[in-house]
Amino acid sequence: MELTERKKKILRAVVESYIRTAEPVGSKAILELADLNVSSATIRNELADLTEQGYLEQPHTSAGRIPSPKGYRLYVNELMEEQRLSLEETRQINEALHLKMRELDKVIDQAGRMVSQLTNYPAFALAGNARKVTIRRFDLILVDGNSFIVVVMTDSSVVRNKLIRLPVDLSEPQLQLLTTLLNTSFVGKTLDELTPELMRVAEHAAGSSYGLISLVVSFAMEVLESLEHNAVFTAGASHLLDHPEYQDVNKAQRLMSYLSEEQMLAQSLPLPAMGDDNTKILIGPENVADELKDTSVVLASYDIGDGMKGVIGVVGPTRMDYAKVAAKLSYVADGLSKLFGQTELPPGKPEKEE
């Protein structure tokens, strides 16, 4: 059953006032906020209706109304106006996205911090693989007599390296051989397939070279593992305490320690469901995790490329400025997608000068 125009206007006034002040909103306050040409008594009747229908709640009999999750939901779906960012804000975000270090983890971490600072809520950022990743190639670089560098590249174009030092000497031809062997046997394999393949190889391989192989392969496994294990970062947890709903230390404590269990957090987010739109708002009980039941989460997804997706989000009380937060997140997420999409600058012109 659709709400009347007037009821919507009232609901909207309640939500927006409550978002600003964190105080229950009374009929008189609405009188001033929404320009309906009716008296407070009429508004009281309407409020009673809205409460009846579950859009509003009353902390106690003689207080004003506050929005229920259902009320917020309606607000978010229909009443909320798209928020435009100020020039200053976009400038700030763009500048921050212009990071020096382009390492995936660092960028994502930074983006989370930025969002937290921008919104005054705790934020988190994560990147994950939509599919099983395999090894694309191995390279070994001899450094000196007893150390070499392993470079492993996955089919998702992630490159990782490790310096390996050994108590024995190595020669270039040895490494060449090893490289060939690794590239013929282990390329294209997923994490699960590496161990069995290592077994198989062990049978033919000479004793000493097996040791080397297993060192390298176990590094490759670490890499794949770390990729399956999504990277999660949280930032700005202390912002929780900015908001009056977390003046209660215990409440704050519970949520904060939940946030710090980053792996938990990541799992409770409905990442696959991001689908259609690139931002998603979860209000209070809509969250899966118990710890978030009276908390809202705003998410925006971005593309990393090569089958990887990421999500960046913000956690806060249900009384959250959804419009502003969603706008900021979405802008940042877009920025990230672009950042990851671009190739290196073309080999530039030499700057002649004298």
Added chain:
Amino acid sequence: MELTERKKKILRAVVESYIRTAEPVGSKAILELADLNVSSATIRNELADLTEQGYLEQPHTSAGRIPSPKGYRLYVNELMEEQRLSLEETRQINEALHLKMRELDKVIDQAGRMVSQLTNYPAFALAGNARKVTIRRFDLILVDGNSFIVVVMTDSSVVRNKLIRLPVDLSEPQLQLLTTLLNTSFVGKTLDELTPELMRVAEHAAGSSYGLISLVVSFAMEVLESLEHNAVFTAGASHLLDHPEYQDVNKAQRLMSYLSEEQMLAQSLPLPAMGDDNTKILIGPENVADELKDTSVVLASYDIGDGMKGVIGVVGPTRMDYAKVAAKLSYVADGLSKLFGQTELPPGKPEKEE
């Protein structure tokens, strides 16, 4: 002026009781804790003396005593007993140190988290370079027509890589040439020396290859920069709220947001002064940073090797269980030093089986 044995015993009883209970300690309580064969009246006299001398404080006239920073200092220096870790605790730490991923950053981050969990205080961990780092070598690996991997190794044995994609095609010989050029011109240079050298090279180099060179060199610069810029991690900020001294949300807020500014934090720590012993305790006003003036910090340093040192530490109220915390930190720091010191397992024996 030395304190009498009895005064020390009393001071110790006050500190230890206050550490446990967070409640001011009265003369009667001391009667039961320290086995001095005197009455509470005598203890009261002694307490008055100790207060006079600045070792104890009185929140208000009719309350018990609490230790002053000076009191804690004496306790830490002379009265505190070395704490031995339980077997269970060492087991737990050892297990946690046995991490899969040996990447420097990850290990340090994990160590911080572990310490925080172990002590119930917020923890931080950082790693830094004692000296200027230079580039040791470059390697370029061709991946396909228009992308290659740069591998940069520093003289501190840090290896970093990056995948570079170009909108133009590349050939193996081209890369070979480039590698030689990079290795002759840029090896052994510090961060500051790279830009001038790049200028110099620009003059001889052909136009298109200059673009490539500058891409690679600017990555090298990123690497050196990230190494000068010490890595800092904090963990477990929410543990602050466990302790009654941070029931006041504002106080907690202030400290937490300070902790989250990791770079600030790192700078305010007197890292060079770690010198002699490998653990250091800073009590309240002994801290340089204003934000830490009524907070204590316990630090332990560890060796990363190749001129790098690290510090791991814990932040908490002055009422901190210094003995326990110091013992744990020191154990973890030792563990880290060992971890970084070791070379790879020797090329193992093949496991024959069928």
Added chain:
DNA sequence: GTTAGCACTCCTATTCCCCGAGTGCTAAAC
């Protein structure tokens, strides 16, 4: 120097009470 005794201080917790915001209802007005 030590101890018992005791008056005194001052914090903490509890209770009580008042105030005011805001409601819901009724009856009149539109």
Added chain:
DNA sequence: GTTTAGCACTCGGGGAATAGGAGTGCTAAC
């Protein structure tokens, strides 16, 4: 039928008042 004015009522918040109790510091005796 809807809107409005009027009014009694409810209930939480906050401040003042009060009681309780822990702990001190002093004095005088041992």
